Amino acid sequence: MFGFVVNRLLATIPVMMIVTIFVFLFLRLAPGDPAAVLAGDNGSPQQIIEIRERLGLNQPVLVQFGTWILGIAKGDFGKSYFFKKQVSELILLRVEPTIALATTTLIITILVAIPIGxxxxxxxDTWIDWIIMTLSVVGFSIPAFVLGYILIYLFAIEINLFPVQGYKPLAEGFWPFLHQLILPSLTISAIYIALIARITRASILEVLGEDYIRTAYAKGLKPNSVLLKHALRNAAVPIVTVIGIGIALLTGGVIVTESVYNIPGIGRLIVDAVLNRDYPTIQAIVILFSFFYVIVNLLVDLTYSLLDPRIRY
Structure with missing residues (x-):
């Protein structure tokens, strides 16, 4: 097990290097000049040249890349062009709302998706199954931003049950913190509830046809015991895989949802950075998201051995 973990962690090094190269090059190839954005609509060509020199954008691409990599090796992601702060400082200021939103979304998703699946x-093949699967298709089909505006209109504007936008830190109290996150979490979780519920249903149905399930029923075990202790445990590997993928994909949902609900998290930060061609901020966030994706996949693989004793690393 230890050797497997070490090998997987070492394998992240070339993966992250490839990610850094692609992110760096794609930003340089994309249309738009950060110096022109900073200079504004009334900026003169001379001002744009001076800004490019100050930011080091006039240097060869390889020199810029080497400087950036050396900075990362020292734990320095650079200084934001637009926000005029260190990128690491910006991320630390914005990371709490994103983690809180992702955590509440994950809790809601697991608590709802697995039981209904x-x-x-x-x-x-009953009306209950038909209703659940129909709702799953609907939940998976509606874009997050559309569902977000629907929930805001119904529960924040019409009923006035939840706040429209914003974020309350946990330090201001648990209920204000949770109250502010319920609608955004429901917005993101709708897609993942639909996906995980369908996978759970398919996995459980496959297991229910096995001989040991019939044997468990023949022994007189109650249906709840058979479903939870026998069927669900043996169907857990594909379910955990989808949950892991969902956790990794939460980053995309967070970006959209934070913009809809005006939550000052990492998602809003990367949107602002893209709009303002803030290269250091975009590069740092993409690298962190990529590393998070790799770590989640590793944790999912390690979970397999806990769920199925036949799996050994």
Missing amino acids: VIAAYKH
Whole structure:
């Protein structure tokens, strides 16, 4: 196990190097000049040249890349062109809302998706199964930003049950913190609930046809015991895989949802950075998201051995 973990961690090094190269080059190839954005609409060509020199954008691409990599090796992601702060400082200021939103979304998703998936499998080919699967298709089909505006209109404007936008830190109290996150979390979780519920249903149905399930029923075990202790445990590997993928993909949902609900998190930060061609901020956030994706995949692989004793590393 230890050797497997070490090898996987070492394998992240070339992966991250490839990511850094692609991110760096794609930003330089994309249209738009950070110096022109900073100079503004009334900026003169001379001002743009001076800004490019000050930011080091007039240097050869290889020199810029080497300087950036050396900075990362020292733990320095550079200084933001637009926000005029160190990128690491910006990320630390914005990371709490994003982690809070992702955590509440994940909790809601797991608490809702797995039970309704198990129920749909147990009641397959009934009206309960049909309703759950229909709602799953609807939830998976509606874009996050559309669902966000629908929820805001219904529950924040019409009913006035939740706040429209913003974020409350945990330090201001647990209920204000949670109250502010419920609508954004529901907006993101709708897609993942639909996906995980369908995978759970399919996995449980496959397991329910096995001989040991029939043997468990023949021994007189209650349906709840058979479903939870036998069927769900043996169907857990594909379910955990999808949950892991969902955690990694949360970054995309967070970016859209934070913009809709005006949450000052990493998602809003990267949107502002892209709009203002803030290269250091974009590069740092993409690298952090990529590293997070790799770590989540590693944790999912390690979880397999806990769920299925036959899996050894």
